[in-house]
């Protein structure tokens with residue numbers, strides 16, 4: 385049982401962090417794994433609302449890879465990925481939009497709005513928030529973000545709203561494209577001049593040995609992150625995630641964090657306490 389003194393100490397410890405982050409943009413990307421449990425989604429909604437309530441400007445970007453896999457299986461379509469990216473033909477693209485824009489985004493918006501009606505859902509193809517180019521024709525409709533209309537998201541914040549972004553973008557002809565949500569979150573954080581980007585994932589962070597959760601890498605630079613991708617010590621979904629962290633700090637975001645989205649209130653511990661959790665990627669100066 386937490387004592388009154390401990391509660392007071394925690395609040396006092398949080399104060400300088402709250403002061404430091406007030407008025408700043410923090411991008412939180414939640415992966416599909418942490419969202420498989422509705423209780424976790426409700427807990428995430430409380431955390432995001434708390435950030436908003438203390439004057440932080442949060443942008444919640446979500447994935448939904450496992451949820452797309454389930455719908456593809458129901459339709460009897462085989463899942464193919466190349467270096468963590470889903471091969472997306474027109475049929476798969478329909479499923480991606482249905483799941484990300486039609487379901488996952490709505491569930492997150494509803495989870496926050498059940499507490500306070502300040503969440504607004506937006507897809508990357510709305511108002512061409514996320515403009516893309518195809519990455520590689522072998523991947524089909526998979527896009528790399530070339531432009532972010534960040535002003536749209538700043539406007540939502542100015543209006544007291546929390547934008548919840550699903551990462552289906554569009555090219556200049558309005559053709560929709562599937563985007564890796566980690567990379568889309570990175571592009572948004574860079575375009576908005578975010579203070580931090582936080583990835584809530586299905587692992588404790590970057591692991592030396594992916595089968596050993598205690599082998600957590602606490603801190604590394606963007607160059608070290610790129611080296612680990614080059615020497616193939618990370619695989620699957622960790623490749624775009626680690627690359628996104630490196631590109632975020634190289635693009636001017638203060639720091640990028642990968643933390644365990646399955647741990648309740650991990651965002652609050654990361655932001656408001658002296659306890660660093662998960663993996664932090666920083667710029668070359670070590671700051």
Ligand SMILES: Nc1ncnc2c1ncn2[C@@H]1O[C@H](COP(=O)(O)OP(=O)(O)O)[C@@H](O)[C@H]1O
Nearest residue numbers: 415416417585586587590591594618619621622
């Ligand atoms: N070195 C590593 N450390 C941690 N995870 C790794 C590593 N190498 C590969 N992975 C894999 O990457 C996955 C995380 O990427 P992904 O599933 O896309 O994340 P998300 O949970 O955000 O959707 C982990 O669940 C793990 O299977």
Ligand SMILES: CC(=O)N[C@@H](CCC(=O)OP(=O)(O)O)C(=O)O
Nearest residue numbers: 416447448449469470563564565
């Ligand atoms: C191109 C590509 O691979 N897009 C991803 C988009 C969703 C996503 O990134 O979801 P997670 O964050 O849960 O991994 C996909 O289709 O799975």
